[in-house]
Amino acid sequence: MFQHALYIATVLSVVSCHTIFVQLTAEGTTNGIGVGIRDPNYDGPITDVTSNPIACNGGPNPTTASNVIINVKAGGTVTAVWRHTQTSGPGDVVDPSHKGPVMAYMKKVTNALTDPGYGSGWFKISEAGLTNVASQTWATQDLISNQGKQTITIPSCLADGQYLLRPELIALHGASSSGGAQFYMECAQINVTGGTGTKTPATVSLPGAYKASDPGILINIYKTLTSYTIPGPEVFTC
Ligand SMILES: *[C@@H]1O[C@H](CO)[C@@H](O)[C@H](O)[C@H]1NC(C)=O
Numbered sequence: 467m468f469q470h471a472l473y474i475a476t477v478l479s480v481v482s483c484h485t486i487f488v489q490l491t492a493e494g495t496t497n498g499i500g501v502g503i504r505d506p507n508y509d510g511p512i513t514d515v516t517s518n519p520i521a522c523n524g525g526p527n528p529t530t531a532s533n534v535i536i537n538v539k540a541g542g543t544v545t546a547v548w549r550h551t552q553t554s555g556p557g558d559v560v561d562p563s564h565k566g567p568v569m570a571y572m573k574k575v576t577n578a579l580t581d582p583g584y585g586s587g588w589f590k591i592s593e594a595g596l597t598n599v600a601s602q603t604w605a606t607q608d609l610i611s612n613q614g615k616q617t618i619t620i621p622s623c624l625a626d627g628q629y630l631l632r633p634e635l636i637a638l639h640g641a642s643s644s645g646g647a648q649f650y651m652e653c654a655q656i657n658v659t660g661g662t663g664t665k666t667p668a669t670v671s672l673p674g675a676y677k678a679s680d681p682g683i684l685i686n687i688y689k690t691l692t693s694y695t696i697p698g699p700e701v702f703t704c
């Protein structure tokens with residue numbers, strides 16, 4: 467009986483975690499769940515930073531293609547909406563134990579519907595990590611407070627054209643052992659217009675930009691931290 471209760475408790479704690487980027491708001495329109503986004507059928511993490519699914523998910527969580535490309539204005543903001551599952555409400559973003567950074571990357575592509583995502587061409591456009599050192603508050607906690615809405619500014623100096631937009635959340639609750647950090651990401655298919663095209667971002671590869679031993683990926687978050695090094699490249703700015 468006791469074992470049975472323990473089993474149920476374990477299952478429940480597994481069920482309550484994980485998260486998915488389910489919706490993108492752009493130009494005042496909140497697109498439907500999974501519209502323009504390659505959403506997986508399962509909300510579990512990617513944990514192997516050297517595997518292709520670190521770019522646009524897939525692998526253990528097969529993704530469903532969308533035939534929609536979402537129009538986005540350079541210099542404008544979009545909102546990525548995170549939920550525990552595709553059907554969760556704003557009060558169920560991700561388990562509060564899932565503390566860590568929240569970021570966004572982009573990659574210029576010829577065809578946003580067919581580009582697999584993994585490989586070179588990625589640049590980071592936003593990041594937040596340990597957002598309040600005094601209270602040890604993480605960007606994921608801010609995201610939960612904001613009902614899962616991640617506001618992302620599309621750089622004004624980008625060239626027009628099709629891109630993949632990759633919001634990402636890293637959960638560090640198990641990150642004190644190698645391979646224990648949980649990476650959550652999905653790729654949205656976007657079409658940028660109104661960009662000046664005056665600056666070309668330096669890019670990195672995914673996989674490639676992260677190492678399992680990076681200080682922001684292999685880390686014990688259960689001791690008081692004085693700082694946190696967000697993984698990946700510097701944020702591209704115009
Ligand atoms: C991107 O936007 C431009 C400007 O509105 C439009 O001409 C083009 O067809 C769009 N491309 C896609 C793939 O939606």
Ligand SMILES: [Cu+2]
Binds near residue numbers: 511564637
């Ligand atoms: Cu989880």
